[in-house]
Amino acid sequence: MRGIIKGTQLRQLCFPLLVFIFVTAYLVDAVSLGRPIKHGAPSASFMPILLSIIMYIATTVVVFGIFSTKTSGDEKQLSNFSAPILVVAITAIYIGIFVQFGFEISTALYVYALLTLFGYSANRSIGGVVKRVLLSLLITLVIYAFFAFGFGVQLPTFEGWA
Amino acid sequence: MEQLFDVLHGFEVITRPTVFLYMVGGFLTGVLFAAIPGLTGTLAIALLLPVTYTLDISTSLVMCASIFMGGQYGGSITAITVNIPGAPSAVMTAFEGNILMRRGEGANALRQAALASAFGGVIGAIMLMALSPFVAKAALLVQTPGKFSLILFALFVIILSYRAELAKGVIATVLGLMVATIGIDVASPVARQTFGIPRLIEGIDLMAVLIGAFAVNELLSQAGQKYEMHNVFRASGQAIRRREFVPKWSDVRNIGFFNYLKFGVIGYFVGVLPGAGGSSAAFISYAEARRSSSRPAEYGNGSVEGVAAAEGSNNAMCGGSLVPMLSFGIPGDTTSAVILGVLIINGVQPGPHLMSTQFELITPMMAALFISALLIPIVLMLAGSYYLHLVSINKAILFSSIAIVAMTGAYVSTFSAFQMITALIVGVVAYMMRELRYPVVSFLLGFILGPDLEVYFRRSLAINDGDPMIFITSMDSLFFLAMIGVFFYFMVFRQSSDESTPEDGAAYKS
Numbered sequence: 001m002r003g004i005i006k007g008t009q010l011r012q013l014c015f016p017l018l019v020f021i022f023v024t025a026y027l028v029d030a031v032s033l034g035r036p037i038k039h040g041a042p043s044a045s046f047m048p049i050l051l052s053i054i055m056y057i058a059t060t061v062v063v064f065g066i067f068s069t070k071t072s073g074d075e076k077q078l079s080n081f082s083a084p085i086l087v088v089a090i091t092a093i094y095i096g097i098f099v100q101f102g103f104e105i106s107t108a109l110y111v112y113a114l115l116t117l118f119g120y121s122a123n124r125s126i127g128g129v130v131k132r133v134l135l136s137l138l139i140t141l142v143i144y145a146f147f148a149f150g151f152g153v154q155l156p157t158f159e160g161w162a
Numbered sequence: 163m164e165q166l167f168d169v170l171h172g173f174e175v176i177t178r179p180t181v182f183l184y185m186v187g188g189f190l191t192g193v194l195f196a197a198i199p200g201l202t203g204t205l206a207i208a209l210l211l212p213v214t215y216t217l218d219i220s221t222s223l224v225m226c227a228s229i230f231m232g233g234q235y236g237g238s239i240t241a242i243t244v245n246i247p248g249a250p251s252a253v254m255t256a257f258e259g260n261i262l263m264r265r266g267e268g269a270n271a272l273r274q275a276a277l278a279s280a281f282g283g284v285i286g287a288i289m290l291m292a293l294s295p296f297v298a299k300a301a302l303l304v305q306t307p308g309k310f311s312l313i314l315f316a317l318f319v320i321i322l323s324y325r326a327e328l329a330k331g332v333i334a335t336v337l338g339l340m341v342a343t344i345g346i347d348v349a350s351p352v353a354r355q356t357f358g359i360p361r362l363i364e365g366i367d368l369m370a371v372l373i374g375a376f377a378v379n380e381l382l383s384q385a386g387q388k389y390e391m392h393n394v395f396r397a398s399g400q401a402i403r404r405r406e407f408v409p410k411w412s413d414v415r416n417i418g419f420f421n422y423l424k425f426g427v428i429g430y431f432v433g434v435l436p437g438a439g440g441s442s443a444a445f446i447s448y449a450e451a452r453r454s455s456s457r458p459a460e461y462g463n464g465s466v467e468g469v470a471a472a473e474g475s476n477n478a479m480c481g482g483s484l485v486p487m488l489s490f491g492i493p494g495d496t497t498s499a500v501i502l503g504v505l506i507i508n509g510v511q512p513g514p515h516l517m518s519t520q521f522e523l524i525t526p527m528m529a530a531l532f533i534s535a536l537l538i539p540i541v542l543m544l545a546g547s548y549y550l551h552l553v554s555i556n557k558a559i560l561f562s563s564i565a566i567v568a569m570t571g572a573y574v575s576t577f578s579a580f581q582m583i584t585a586l587i588v589g590v591v592a593y594m595m596r597e598l599r600y601p602v603v604s605f606l607l608g609f610i611l612g613p614d615l616e617v618y619f620r621r622s623l624a625i626n627d628g629d630p631m632i633f634i635t636s637m638d639s640l641f642f643l644a645m646i647g648v649f650f651y652f653m654v655f656r657q658s659s660d661e662s663t664p665e666d667g668a669a670y671k672s
Contacts (some may be wrong), residue, residue, distance in 0.1 A: 011598070012598060014594070014598070015594050015595065015598050015600065016333075018594075019333060019337065022340075023340075025357060026340060026355060026357075029354065029355050029356070029357060030354070030355065033352065033354055037628070040627060040628035041620065041623055041624050041628045042619070042620050042623060042628075043350075044347035044349070044350055044352045044354050045354070046620075047339075047343060047616045047619075048340070048343050048354065048355055051336050051339055051340050051343070052340075054332065054336050055333065055336050055337070055340070058329045058332040058333045058336065059333060061329040062329045062330060062333060065327075065329065080386055081386065083385040083386055084382040084383075084385045084386045084593060086385070087381060087382055087385045087565075088382070088586065088590055091378075091565070091569065091586055092583075092586065094569065095569070095579050095582045095583055095586065098569075098573065098579055098582065099579050103570070107566055107570075110565070110566065110569075111562045111563075111565075111566060114558075114561070114562040114565055115558055115559070115562050117385065118384075118385070118557065118558035118561060118562065119558060120556070120558035120559065120562075135559065139559070139562060139563050139566065140566070142563075143563065143566045143567060143570065146567075147213075147570060147574070150213070151213045151216040152216055153212075153213075153216070153574050155570065155573075
């Protein structure tokens with residue numbers, strides 16, 4: 001370590017940092033439950049406190065490992081995160097509109113967005129758009145049939161159609 | 163004798179047309195999912211988890227078992243044809259099989275993979291059926307402190323199996339244990355670790371975790387490799403005629419019954435170890451086959467025996483991995499962890515009680531493993547020529563469909579969008595873990611085993627006035643604690659720290 005944190009190290013540090021934040025919030029919640037041992041026996045807070053301590057130790061070891069390992073040019077190329085972040089955003093929107101818009105509309109929009117993101121028929125011509133729209137409708141229909149008719153599952157429908 | 167009748171009853175159940183259809187459908191789904199790079203049999207079961215609500219438990223288990231068997235075999239198809247292991251357990255198959263394919267002996271490799279998988283699967287299923295009643299009786303002898311130490315042992319083995327980065331294994335496992343504590347306390351009516359969110363009082367739903375850890379994780383991973391979306395892998399070597407897929411007697415003689423048996427037995431016993439899985443089974447069996455082979459020069463240059471060793475063993479592992487899951491509620495690998503989820507979600511608690519009083523409930527699943535193994539060479543004969551086209555399925559369509567099935571499945575578990583959010587969050591965490599080489603399987607097993615670990619720990623102390631010496635003075639507990647020491651010695655001290663085995667890398671995949 002020469003005072004400079006490299007890009008790969010930063011990426012490696014992301015997860016321990018998130019874990020550290022989670023464990024701290026988790027530990028605060030656990031401590032609020034009271035003493036870990038009551039009447040000579042472990043209480044509800046015992047296991048969470050114990051796990052938090054183990055986690056702090058393991059996280060520290062990993063962080064030290066990240067800084068003590070020499071990074072080399074032939075390391076595994078980490079994936080591009082922009083597309084996964086877009087998928088997460090699209091999925092979050094899908095979940096947000098799923099109940100209100102119903103399965104049919106929200107799913108068709110979601111599939112269209114995913115097909116576009118995954119580069120299906122990527123050209124911007126009318127033909128490409130029509131192809132994606134038709135495919136989105138087809139996939140939505142097939143999966144609706146799978147759940148609704150195949151297994152009798154009742155899926156939410158657009159309230160305006162009711 | 164009673165167990166024998168239960169086993170026969172299991173075979174009778176799968177002859178019923180509906181159950182048989184679910185078995186064949188499950189098997190083909192398993193093969194298809196495992197054959198497509200990026201998908202696994204485990205993902206297939208996780209995606210179909212919500213629909214098991216609408217089936218009776220035996221049918222659900224039959225479907226899961228056949229997906230399991232098909233999934234273990236299916237990984238060999240793309241491993242041989244395009245050198246991309248469809249499942250982590252097919253790494254050694256790719257190593258030997260694709261060389262054969264490029265040499266124009268692809269049909270031979272595919273036939274041998276199917277035959278060995280069938281032999282291994284059958285051996286694993288027979289051993290499961292024959293030994294389960296005895297394991298269940300032995301399991302009854304394990305008392306509460308022993309159950310705690312056994313689960314602790316299982317978690318240790320899972321962590322130690324990723325010995326390359328032990329601290330990451332600890333983080334993944336403990337994270338799973340932590341998430342499992344969210345909700346109502348296991349021993350008192352106290353809500354804990356809810357972070358002030360009322361919805362978390364009910365705890366984190368297993369289905370949402372499974373869908374997140376497998377389906378959402380895979381979706382994000384594939385999105386990260388967008389450039390491969392239109393890649394159509396080309397099978398190397400010449401085209402294979404349909405009749406070349408018909409297994410020959412000479413194929414069996416080439417390997418020998420004793421070797422098939424050996425690969426199967428290795429796979430079964432590796433499967434019994436928690437966290438070991440198909441990758442370890444295949445690698446250990448391959449290493450043993452190479453060590454004892456009369457044709458060692460073939461290894462590394464396209465060995466049919468090497469293909470048989472890996473495939474025979476990873477299919478026998480199916481039977482073995484169900485032993486700790488059914489007898490103690492401790493899954494042997496990720497797929498059996500998901501099958502454990504099927505049992506729990508449907509209100510069946512695995513353990514010695516299940517094995518001794520409800521054995522007939524699970525014998526159809528055992529029978530399905532047996533019959534599914536026999537289906538492997540039959541399906542090769544009928545559909546072998548289509549195998550080469552599996553890799554050219556458009557991934558954009560495939561993963562868009564998977565995303566919908568996963569999200570809808572999460573919704574169906576409680577008919578609430580909250581579970582969809584949970585699945586998404588778990589998926590994002592699992593994806594980060596996978597990218598940064600934290601074993602997702604450890605997280606999953608920590609989550610599944612966490613509640614039992616805490617219950618047995620606190621119950622043991624409660625019955626002994628809080629004295630932890632109960633874990634030493636109780637013989638069964640002491641045995642498992644000693645086993646932790648033995649495993650620690652052999653897996654950490656005796657192995658050189660820089661030694662890398664194929665299962666190490668594969669472990670991060672799922």
